[in-house]
Amino acid sequence: MRIGEIAALVGVTSRAVRHYHHIGLLPEPARQANGYRAYTVREAVLLARIRRLTEIGLSLDEVRDVLADDAGRELGEVLAELDADLARQEREIQERRQVLAALLEAPLTSDGPLSPALAALLDHAPATTSPAAAKDREHLALLDAAGDGAGAELFAALRPLAENPGVLALYERLDALEGAGADDPRIAPLAAELAAAVPDEVLAVIPEGEPSATGLGRVLLDDYPPAQRAVVRRVMEELAERVRRRGTA
Amino acid sequence: MRIGEIAALVGVTSRAVRHYHHIGLLPEPARQANGYRAYTVREAVLLARIRRLTEIGLSLDEVRDVLADDAGRELGEVLAELDADLARQEREIQERRQVLAALLEAPLTSDGPLSPALAALLDHAPATTSPAAAKDREHLALLDAAGDGAGAELFAALRPLAENPGVLALYERLDALEGAGADDPRIAPLAAELAAAVPDEVLAVIPEGEPSATGLGRVLLDDYPPAQRAVVRRVMEELAERVRRRGTA
DNA sequence: CTTGACCTTGTCGCAGCGTCAACGTTTCTA
DNA sequence: TAGAAACGTTGACGCTGCGACAAGGTCAAG
Structure with missing residues (x-):
């Protein structure tokens, strides 16, 4: 497989695949005579795992940690942490939306929003x-x-x-x-x-x-x-x- | 006032103030003989407006638009748009948390999360x-x-x-x-x-x-x-x- | 033979500053 | 009064996760 094929197969862009190579997240496959990267199932499986993890919301660093850790236990920790983080973000957004609602309620002064x-x-x-x-x-x-x-x-x-x-x-x-x-x-x-x-x-x-x-x-x-x-x-x-x-x- | 004073007064860092100067959001004040920036109430009021707007969640570009627009009407539009954006983010986070909850429910395979x-x-x-x-x-x-x-x-x-x-x-x-x-x-x-x-x-x-x-x-x-x-x-x-x-x- | 769709490496850009670096000024302290 | 601590100055890199471009090389089809 060439880079465009594996990317389309897994559902990411070629640029993303190269980026993963660049940061050492996905090992570089062997090259063909023309210099093209020659991908095998090995990389495809890895790339698919990466995509699933990033889709959930893990950062690439966290993905690296999870993949490096042979035990599947680390994943649970990271996911729990991620959930806590998302919960915090959700609260923040709700608070900000309440502030916004209050601001939109009041007449808007030219000096911007006030206490x-x-x-x-x-x-x-x-x-x-x-x-x-x-x-x-x-x-x-x-x-x-x-x-x-x-x-x-x-x-x-x-x-x-x-x-x-x-x-x-x-x-x-x-x-x-x-x-x-x-x-x-x-x-x-x-x-x-x-x-x-x-x-x-x-x-x-x-x-x-x-x-x-x-x-x-x-x-x-x-x-x-x-x-x-x-x-x-x-x-x-x-x-x-x-x-x-x-x-x- | 010097930069540290105005920054502390309004509640931002000196670096942020310099950044606002750099991107043209806050005009550079006159300089003292030693080269230090000499701030007046004018900049303090402006900086306070910037802080209030960014605190709400506006980007610096949006802040620039709101400040540039003499009419206070633009602000309403931006805020409404921002609220819609926050609502969307909130929904996304909730969806992701549901996915996460489902994942944490199931036993974690070593191959990572699966459908x-x-x-x-x-x-x-x-x-x-x-x-x-x-x-x-x-x-x-x-x-x-x-x-x-x-x-x-x-x-x-x-x-x-x-x-x-x-x-x-x-x-x-x-x-x-x-x-x-x-x-x-x-x-x-x-x-x-x-x-x-x-x-x-x-x-x-x-x-x-x-x-x-x-x-x-x-x-x-x-x-x-x-x-x-x-x-x-x-x-x-x-x-x-x-x-x-x-x-x- | 040309065209178009691939591939290659390398670089800049993005948002909003944090964080050195390397240096000058002011101010407090011993 | 000297030295240190705490300010100020400009300049540049770092962070996240790639997108977009440049300036090519490769390959299959018309």
């Missing part, structure tokens, strides 16, 4: 085209993905703020500061009003220490132009002050 | 250490894997032969011919008795034409030493004769 906690928060926030609000949402999405797990509590605590219709005006005032200087007189009053709007529940989940100490806080601040950055910094200072007062009270 | 039809046949054959019988089993396993589908009927038809205790003696006489010449006097009577032992049901599933015409028949014959080959050829001729007689009768 349920953040999705609930944004769902209750009023629609707006404010760039500052958009930036806020980006920052929240980043916290969401940061995976430190503290996100969910923060999002729940921010719920009253999101439902407060007054924040829209504050966002607009923040937008107005986009090109302003760090010494703009509108900074102080806006920061005061913003800090006042933050509900007490949020204080509990604010990380301690200077925000600029952690890399994330510094980077988030750096994301704003000067005047807006000054506002955000003042708000954070104000909140820190409230935390201290609450601690001593 | 139910052949397994049933071998299960009813008496235990023997005859080399000729072993060769027969190999040939049957090869037919089993040949996938032409004609195997199952043949195996069913061979059932009476397997259960016939007389075949053991015939196998032993065949074994005795291993080193004999093609003109050995024991060939003719053994062939006659073997052919007589083959049940009529087998005749219906024997492929027509000369066995040496098909590649498989020739190769199977070549697998035997001369005297045994002569026996097998005579048996096949005898069976072909019976087919003809049955056809005209």
Whole structure:
């Protein structure tokens, strides 16, 4: 038999047969005078075994192990292991499909899929085209993905703020500061009003220490132009002050 | 932020981030004077989106499509497609696990897993250490894997032969011919008795034409030493004769 | 004699990074 | 203050199981 014949007989491609030769899974048969491989029943039987095993789902390495092991016992182990592996994969797929179903249920935001906690928060926030609000949402999405797990509590605590219709005006005032200087007189009053709007529940989940100490806080601040950055910094200072007062009270 | 920081923040490895740069999925940020990449919130938000999407199971190419598409509609399509794909994978895994369960149920032969039809046949054959019988089993396993589908009927038809205790003696006489010449006097009577032992049901599933015409028949014959080959050829001729007689009768 | 269907070896490609290698930078520690 | 540990840089190979191509040689049929 030539390679195409044995391949067709067993139901694999010639390329696969050569591949099995290459990795030493199937011994190379003798050659004809023209250089063609001359296959016998020996190789055909071996190749058929290989195909049956790979069809079940064994890797070529596992097939090699099973074939090398003279005892048929190894096969049982490998199959049991394989079944366990498949069971795990099945669970993973089911979990992912559940996540997918939940995502397809909810309205798709342009920021991609979000955690349920953040999705609930944004769902209750009023629609707006404010760039500052958009930036806020980006920052929240980043916290969401940061995976430190503290996100969910923060999002729940921010719920009253999101439902407060007054924040829209504050966002607009923040937008107005986009090109302003760090010494703009509108900074102080806006920061005061913003800090006042933050509900007490949020204080509990604010990380301690200077925000600029952690890399994330510094980077988030750096994301704003000067005047807006000054506002955000003042708000954070104000909140820190409230935390201290609450601690001593 | 440096690469390690943004990677830890979002929950991927630095290597993955560099990989995303390499394939153009995440834009390269500006560099610091020392050559280090200097990340901002912009990249962090993007990277977080990428991670969420890949976590769901999107390929990097799909992630690129979703991110490139300004409309959030594309995402829905991709997710639906992904869910269909996962459903298909789930079905495949379940099917494979069923096959596995059936295999683990049956006793494991040293020839590896076999089709139910052949397994049933071998299960009813008496235990023997005859080399000729072993060769027969190999040939049957090869037919089993040949996938032409004609195997199952043949195996069913061979059932009476397997259960016939007389075949053991015939196998032993065949074994005795291993080193004999093609003109050995024991060939003719053994062939006659073997052919007589083959049940009529087998005749219906024997492929027509000369066995040496098909590649498989020739190769199977070549697998035997001369005297045994002569026996097998005579048996096949005898069976072909019976087919003809049955056809005209 | 040509055409087409085989065969040969060798190489690249695939997905998504992990893992060296070989080297420069920053930062902590003794 | 020096040295080590822990970062960063680019570049390249490895993994799985072959598919696909290149650039031929071989063989049977028209």
